Amino acid sequence: MLFSGLPTRQESKGDVQRLSSSDLVMHFFGQQTLQSYRAHETILNQGDCTGYVFILVRGWTERRLGLPDGRCQTLSFGMPGDLYCTDLRARAPVNYTVSTITPVTIAIVGKLEFRAVLTGNPSLSRAFWREQQASLAIQQRWTGMLGLLGATEKVAHLFCEIYKRQEHRGGTRDGACVFPMTQTQIARACGLTQVHTNRTIQDLRRRGLIALRSRRLVVSDFEALARLAQYDCGYLDGENAPTKAACATV
Amino acid sequence: MLFSGLPTRQESKGDVQRLSSSDLVMHFFGQQTLQSYRAHETILNQGDCTGYVFILVRGWTERRLGLPDGRCQTLSFGMPGDLYCTDLRARAPVNYTVSTITPVTIAIVGKLEFRAVLTGNPSLSRAFWREQQASLAIQQRWTGMLGLLGATEKVAHLFCEIYKRQEHRGGTRDGACVFPMTQTQIARACGLTQVHTNRTIQDLRRRGLIALRSRRLVVSDFEALARLAQYDCGYLDGENAPTKAACATV
DNA sequence: GCGTGCCATTAACATAGGTTGGATATGCAA
DNA sequence: TTGCATATCCAACCTATGTTAATGGCACGC
Known part of the structure; x- marks a missing residue:
């Protein structure tokens, strides 16, 4: 899961x-x-x-x-x-x-x-x-994310998810948490190549959205990252209604 | 499901x-x-x-x-x-x-x-x-398929799945079954654009793997289609072990 | 039988992401 | 400390897929 x-x-x-x-x-x-x-x-x-x-x-x-x-x-x-x-x-x-x-x-x-x-x-x-x-x-x-999002959004989405999971367990401090996965492993999760994952991560760094080194992830502005990733916490706890996202085309 | x-x-x-x-x-x-x-x-x-x-x-x-x-x-x-x-x-x-x-x-x-x-x-x-x-x-x-497969494989995989689901219910005859989805709907399922889905379907037709018109799908050689799509029936019934596919990289 | 609208099809062009191959860094073990 | 393995990073190039926009066909309602 x-x-x-x-x-x-x-x-x-x-x-x-x-x-x-x-x-x-x-x-x-x-x-x-x-x-x-x-x-x-x-x-x-x-x-x-x-x-x-x-x-x-x-x-x-x-x-x-x-x-x-x-x-x-x-x-x-x-x-x-x-x-x-x-x-x-x-x-x-x-x-x-x-x-x-x-x-x-x-x-x-x-x-x-x-x-x-x-x-x-x-x-x-x-x-x-x-x-x-x-x-x-x-x-x-996750099925939806793989089908819909671009590379940057997918990687950002993964960061959001891992961060939130740990936050819920009290595993974060000052916007930082453990992140033991290598870029190759991130790539496999996002359906990207390792090379492109690297480009993507550097892009996120350049934009000041994340810092990632020595198995440690720092998210200074979670809201901004979530916005980029179209990340919606709603689905996690199942109590709050998820965003009512209208789907234009039927 | x-x-x-x-x-x-x-x-x-x-x-x-x-x-x-x-x-x-x-x-x-x-x-x-x-x-x-x-x-x-x-x-x-x-x-x-x-x-x-x-x-x-x-x-x-x-x-x-x-x-x-x-x-x-x-x-x-x-x-x-x-x-x-x-x-x-x-x-x-x-x-x-x-x-x-x-x-x-x-x-x-x-x-x-x-x-x-x-x-x-x-x-x-x-x-x-x-x-x-x-x-x-x-x-x-399906998560795996979206992440791993190319356009042709994805569309072929969907055809395999819909065909097999109907076969199990006795809904096929002579390799044909109902297929009411439009190309736009197929595209949304496969994470592709409608235009590229069209290219892909025509490619599958040209290769003689499928026929598709007036909401009717014909699969003359299921094995060939399944091979292309890397489709594995195993996961459907849950009784048979799925293909033991070695995963090279760890 | 004639419009109207959805659906399939094409073509020309744009770009995100894959591929290859190699250069640095970093961490672990001897 | 050195050496090896693993991970990160970089550049040049290539291709699959997206984008836009226009055309043709078919089905349904009037």
Whole structure:
């Protein structure tokens, strides 16, 4: 999911309606098996069937779709709190490859156990349904962005998204946040070449919209960046109505 | 959903595991309110909040994402059996606009009623979860296609998808099926201009891969078309493992 | 049967972004 | 400190796709 980690707020455990799915998993499943990976390792291969749901506990991941001819496209970046393999059928193959960008730790829960707990907890089910809805909304948004935006707008959009995701988790300070992706990885996410991504980033820098070095992103004027990227936060929390953008042509 | 209508098979009503969601809705909710629309009408506006889930019973629809500046991108085409507004929170806004391509009839179910029935039916819940997973997989696939493919491949991919969706419902004969979308609508789905879409379609025609006239698509050699489009049926049914496409770069 | 309007088709021209290949920088390991 | 690998940056060139604008065809209503 491009933005699965909904706002992590300080709440009582009882307020299930507002907890994020990863919180819920921790809450309901207690101790899980943990696994660690180094940077640039593959966690899951397109086509793999696994009997587990897993939760990203530490680090950043990249979810990619590969084509028969070898090209590949990044579908989303993962950060702590994101869930993978939520198709609960025992032998459901995954349609994407997940690999690590930084060192990563994941927690694993068996699908059987997962299903059993879900069945007994309507509120947990609802929370997962919601999260799933959010994932779909985000993927739809990203589909739109890839189809509609120019290179600069796409890259700016990605910066907005990564920044906001971290802001919601309290991961920003003075307009700065972590940004571990290389230009090549940004390029794969935006459907551009690495070379053009570089041109684009420099353009954004020249315009004073961002600063990016040593895995650190600084956004001094978020509004301006969002305007350029046509970035609309609405779709993230799903509570606020998104911009009613009229669509002229029918 | 680009391919929400999973194969419609002849099964006993009891075999819930294999029924499609729309079948299930019909099964569990019986009589619904029906509404009809003419071609080129808008059913739902981006930002609307509605208390209903609805099922496309007759006709074709287009789901679009609009941008503040007026541009818009088609996220998926809908055909009978597809569901909309599956976010079951009472006041969840939709992130897209749905409008009709042909005359359309939809069936409507109140979200409250929907939730109540879901809660009492774990198997129904599971079926919906599955469908939701499928939608996400399809949207991911489409994200990848928009990012990776060239114009000809994209258009070919769309033809493959529409053809296969209808084949699964028994809607094809001798390699032909209905195709009600205009070139402008195809263009919006593929992130291309109408002019270039036209060039592309003529190219596909010249190569003998498709015939397209008077809302009718003929695919004489599906394999060849699929090869060009890098189209992989795997992701549709979710049972077969998708092609294990190695992704060279990590 | 004749307009009216949408849709498909062409052509000429403009440009965003891809490709190649190589030069610097930066970080990590020995 | 040196060396190697990875990442960034740069320039010259090329091509796919966008833009604009005009024409022809077909379907539908009058």
